Amino acid sequence: MALRSASRKPHVVIVGAGFGGLHAARRLKKADVRVTVVDRGTSHLFQPLLYQCATGLLSEGAISSPIRHLLRRQRNADVVLGEAKNVDAQSRTLTVDRLDGSTMDLSYDHLVVAVGMRTSYHGSEEISRHAPGMKSLDDALAIRRKIIAAFEMAESLPDAQQRRPWLTFAVAGGGPTGVELAGQIRELATIALHHEFRCIDPAEARVLLLHGGDRVLPSFSPDLSRRAQKILDELGVETHLGVHVTNVTAEEVETTSKAEPHEVLHYPARTTLWTTGVEAVPFAGVLARALGVQQDHGGRIPVEADLSVQGHPEVWVVGDVSSRDNLPGVAEVAMQGGRHVGAVIAHLVDGGTDRAPFRYRDLGNAAYIARRHAVVQSGRLQLSGYVGWVAWGVIHIAFLAGVRNRLGTVVNWGATLLTDSRRERAITYGDPETARQPYR
């Protein structure tokens, strides 16, 4: 397909409509530019609530918003559904693969890359086959399918020994996502599913939280980690610290002690979920080669102080995939980075020549542990228990995109608290490969 260049206004092409890309696009609303946002999906995804989608609390629609809808009032912005595949730095052209197998070339004056990261299995094919990660809607729905199906399978089996592996859920990684997921599986089992089965008692579900470090939530203070651990213990989550998950099969998970490498344990578990480690998406490698820069150890692209790429002042990288000053891979870094780049581009297009450096303002961290328990850390402020839980809820609602999603989520949380039920438990058996290629 031919280059799209309808007008002479500078063309800003943004790859990725996650937190970084969306905020860059919005910041350019009043700039005298054309903006094209390219994403391989149709929706902006609120990753921090993926685990609630995976455990039947929220629907996929509640945590995602159509990109077109979010940009509907931004007259200078257009949206393209497709996967960025190649960059020609000389001719300043981005090539996008379309769903029907065709390609589209987009010429750019500025290219903003905000493609995020994906789950890393540290090279293990076997683990990637059996232990879904938690980065996309596909992941959340795959996890939901595994969890719900495991209870159904256990219900259909005659004796306790056969049921055991189906009722054992292993979660690899004790960061916020692992902790949230482990806690939610226990809550699903002990509250929502408690009275719905006839043969099994879902509350017998064993949830193993397998973590390599010496405390859960290592990005929080030791005190908040301790408080989170206490709640996890009360919920019945079995935490194993100082262990690496070294293999996962359809039937079991293998752990190796960090301190005693010969201490290898095997837990029969039909469901293992992977929340440890991220790596760059393939497009980051393509971009790095096209621009002649070296990716960091996680595959991120190094950027200058203004978030542009060295030697290519018209190419910008923001969010999780950008590497600068060890900034954490969190939504705030991506949002602030996107807004920063949008502002600098608007300034340059307006005739400005200076490029302000990006300064990150750390607003803090939050993690949900269980009903009425969350931890929040912002500077010296540390909240936990009920107060932390309310603060966590307010923060997440504030950052969800779209009024309808915010209202829907509050109503859903309220209904879940009042009725103890979880209604978003539908599972599908579609072939994800064909579903992703509807025209082939």
Ligand SMILES: Cc1cc2nc3c(=O)[nH]c(=O)nc-3n(C[C@H](O)[C@H](O)[C@H](O)COP(=O)(O)OP(=O)(O)OC[C@H]3O[C@@H](n4cnc5c(N)ncnc54)[C@H](O)[C@@H]3O)c2cc1C
């Ligand atoms: C389970 C989970 C929980 C989290 N919880 C929190 C939290 O509580 N607080 C917090 O601050 N942060 C949290 N984070 C981190 C936060 O979500 C990320 O830091 C943030 O999403 C990064 O934004 P981004 O724009 O860099 O990338 P993303 O939001 O990942 O967006 C990348 C976009 O690029 C698109 N894309 C990728 N490759 C291509 C391509 N080749 N062509 C076209 N499009 C492409 C993707 O479809 C996606 O829309 C969490 C992350 C996860 C996974």
